[in-house]
Amino acid sequence: MNIGQASKASGVTTKMIRYYDEIGLVRPSARTDSNYREYDEREINELRFIRRARSLGFSMPEIxxxxxxxxxxxxPSREVKAIADRHLADLDARIAEMQAMAQTLRHLSHCCAGDDRPDCPILADLTQGALPSEPKPKSRRAHVHGG
Amino acid sequence: MNIGQASKASGVTTKMIRYYDEIGLVRPSARTDSNYREYDEREINELRFIRRARSLGFSMPEIxxxxxxxxxxxxPSREVKAIADRHLADLDARIAEMQAMAQTLRHLSHCCAGDDRPDCPILADLTQGALPSEPKPKSRRAHVHGG
DNA sequence: CTGCGCGTTCCCACGGTGGGAAGGTCAAGC
DNA sequence: GCTTGACCTTCCCACCGTGGGAACGCGCAG
Known part of the structure; x- marks a missing residue:
């Protein structure tokens, strides 16, 4: 199978297949005399594997x-699970972060008349919002806006 | 105020302040004879504005x-609200997407023994998971993997 | 005048993805 | 055989923010 066929069979673009080759993730099992990449069933499965893993949000290092x-x-399935769980925790953290943004935004939008007048709580929040606000870096950590 | 002072006052790194200048987002009101950027209160506020907006997940074009x-x-506050609402919808969509990933992962992790044995539902899912899934390429177009 | 911190510009990198140019190859049709 | 067009190859460039760092200029204090 050449790269085009591998692409159709795996659902991964040729660009990406070449990229995975380049970074050493999935190397073609062979090259033809004319330097064409050749993929066998096993590699097609690996490509599909990657595609699926990406769709679950795994990063390239994780993959x-x-x-x-x-x-x-x-x-040991333990190791697989560890990676998945770490990613899951990461995902959950990012979801929480985005939900906090969404909630703030929802509130702000709710308070905004959205008419022809210029008064706007959204801009007001943006204007003064999130001052450096760390006069006492005592026990508290974890600002939303990370630094 | 030079760039370092502006950075301290706004909480935006000097790197970023230069970048915002470069892309024309916030231009320094003046330059000294020796080409140092000079920022006034207004621009400090703009920098803070950007910082706050980024912390709410707005993209540069939106900002x-x-x-x-x-x-x-x-x-008209209408326009501000429109941008916020569009971003909010985008945020919600991304949250939903990530929640779907997280849920799948949670299920998979739950089913994985996580011991010394090699059997692993997580890898099993990744292996066969997400087949191209187009048994009937009838009227539908728009392949995920575009040509 | 020297030393140090800060300023300037410019380039490079990341993660993934896509666009495209310039050139080689292959299969099909004449 | 030769042409054509689809496909392959490599290489470079872009995105979006962000950070690192080099090479060089400036300002202030000793």
Whole structure:
């Protein structure tokens, strides 16, 4: 299978397949005399694996680990689970962060008349909002706007 | 105020202040003879505005619009609200997407023993998961993997 | 005048993805 | 055989923010 066929079979663009080759994630099993990449069923599956993993939000480094675990028939599922759980925690944190943004925005939007007049609580919030506000970096941590 | 002072006053790094200058978002009101950027109170406020807007997840294009509305004393709050609502919808969509990922992952993780054995529902999902899933390419177009 | 901190510009990197140019290859049709 | 067009190759560039750092200029204090 050449790259185009691999692309159709895996649902990964040729650009991305070349990129995965370049970064050493999925190397074609062979090259033809004329330097065309050749992929076999196994690599197609790896490509699909990556596609699926990306759709679950895994980063490339995580996928690299996942893929090497996948290739190792003797992996302990513990390791896979650890990666998944770490990613899950990360995902949850980002969701929480975005929900905080959304909630603030929802409130602000709710308070905004949205008419022809210039008075706008949204701009008002943006204007004064989030002053440096760290006169006492005592025990509190974890600002929304991270620094 | 030079860039360092502006940075302290606004909470925006000097790198970012230069970047905002470069893309024309916030230009220093003046330059000294020796080409140092000079910022006045107004620009410090704009910098803070941007910082706050970014903390709410607005993109640079959105901030560009927001900022020009902020500068216009006669803006209709309608326009501000429209931008905020669009961003909010975008945020909600991304949250939903990430929640779907998280839920799938949570389920998979839950099903994974996480021990020394190699059997792993997480890898199993990744392996076969998300087949191209187009048994009937009838009227539908718009492939995920575009040509 | 020297030293240091701060300013300036310019380039590079990241993560992933896509666009496109310039050139080689392959299969099909004449 | 030769042409054509689709496909392959590599290489560079862009995005969006953000940070790192080099090379060089400036300002203030000793």
């Amino acid at each position: 690299t680990q996942l893929l090497s675990l996948w290739r190792d028939r003797d992996r | 560009t619009q927001l900022l020009s509305l902020w500068r216009d004393r006669d803006r």
